Amino acid sequence: MSFQPVLPVGGLAGYRFLERTAETQQAALRQSPALARDTDHFRERIGGIETAAELVADRRLLRVALGAFGLQDDLPNRFFIQKILEDGTARPDALANRLTDDRYKAFAEAFRFADATTPPTREAGFASEIIARFEAQEFEIAVGRQxxxxxxxxxxxxxxxxxxxxxxxxxxxxxxxxxxxxxxxxxxxxxxxxxxxxxxxxxxxxxxxxxxxxxxxxxxxxxxxxxxxxxxxxxxxxxxxxxxxxxxxxxxxxxxxxxxxxxxxxxxxx
Incomplete structure (x- = not known):
């Protein structure tokens, strides 16, 4: 069974309740088997990823990477995402710079496959940073279902x-x-x-x-x-x-x- 947050009321009162219980509820989310499998896989494999093509070829890695930036709906669009990553953001005409949704630019800047000599996937703390963003987004998605x-x-x-x-x-x-x-x-x-x-x-x-x-x-x-x-x-x-x-x-x-x-x-x- 997927994680379901506790949200007894809506509006401002519901938001205050989420603030008070966020730590406990997010801990429960992290323990859900499906999410744990994805994040464990990301933590184990991302350090060996050096190109955009390698990232989009692994659906579970890509799910976490996109989800961290609220772009999970683009999971089937592998060629589009590969183009975003390979273009980077350094050139004004890069695809991410031409899109109206700035989440693509943030995504490309985080992975920097086009603009960095050494991909950040090898850097200490990179996996943890992306996973933390992904878990936060997943919690928000679960809340949004209600x-x-x-x-x-x-x-x-x-x-x-x-x-x-x-x-x-x-x-x-x-x-x-x-x-x-x-x-x-x-x-x-x-x-x-x-x-x-x-x-x-x-x-x-x-x-x-x-x-x-x-x-x-x-x-x-x-x-x-x-x-x-x-x-x-x-x-x-x-x-x-x-x-x-x-x-x-x-x-x-x-x-x-x-x-x-x-x-x-x-x-x-x-």
Missing amino acids: DETMRLALFAARELGTIAASGAGADTQWFRIMGTPPLRRVFETALGLPRAFGQQDIDQQLETFRTRSERIFGSGEIAQFTNEAARDTLVRQFLLRAQIEAAPSPSPGAIALTLLQSAPRLAPLR
């Missing part, structure tokens, strides 16, 4: 700090958020942006994201989310707005009351 909103919240809490602390330029950080579908959805919901918003000009989208973020969170830059409290505020706002969207035809008064109740955890509006 509540997709909760999965997005967990993903944002885990990934946003890395982007915020990356040292990349302010615009680049925003473009990474916009190019990572789960994070983009969290921000669009938290900032009250409609789904059709993504059809606007990319520079106009950037300006809107920045303006709304400054008004709601007190800063228009992603760097603010290096702070755990700021990440928690974003997740809280996302979950509250997601609950409102899911509710049957909420009245304006109910919306206002829900957002006002969250105000102590949010930065003052400007």
Whole structure:
């Protein structure tokens, strides 16, 4: 039987429960036979992998490698993934750089088959780092089978700090958020942006994201989310707005009351 997380309630209360029980629940996930077989295989074999072709030829290795970056749906697309890895990210015209989903770029950068003299698969700690990412993603997937909103919240809490602390330029950080579908959805919901918003000009989208973020969170830059409290505020706002969207035809008064109740955890509006 596959692992099933304990999630007694949804929304913000459910998220707080997951925070409190995460260590115990993730330990239970790691003990599930199917996941343990995959991670043991990865740990044993990845050090001998030196090329993209070798990686995609081993389905179990590739499952962990892709899953670590949320790309598990591409497991059947071996030739596409091999091209991503063989192109790397150093050239502007590399395939990963031309895709709108930045998870492919992160995947190619992690394995660096095209851009490194010695593949990182040989480096100490590489296997453990990829496995840790894979296990975190698998936990989030399991949660998402019960509540997709909760999965997005967990993903944002885990990934946003890395982007915020990356040292990349302010615009680049925003473009990474916009190019990572789960994070983009969290921000669009938290900032009250409609789904059709993504059809606007990319520079106009950037300006809107920045303006709304400054008004709601007190800063228009992603760097603010290096702070755990700021990440928690974003997740809280996302979950509250997601609950409102899911509710049957909420009245304006109910919306206002829900957002006002969250105000102590949010930065003052400007």
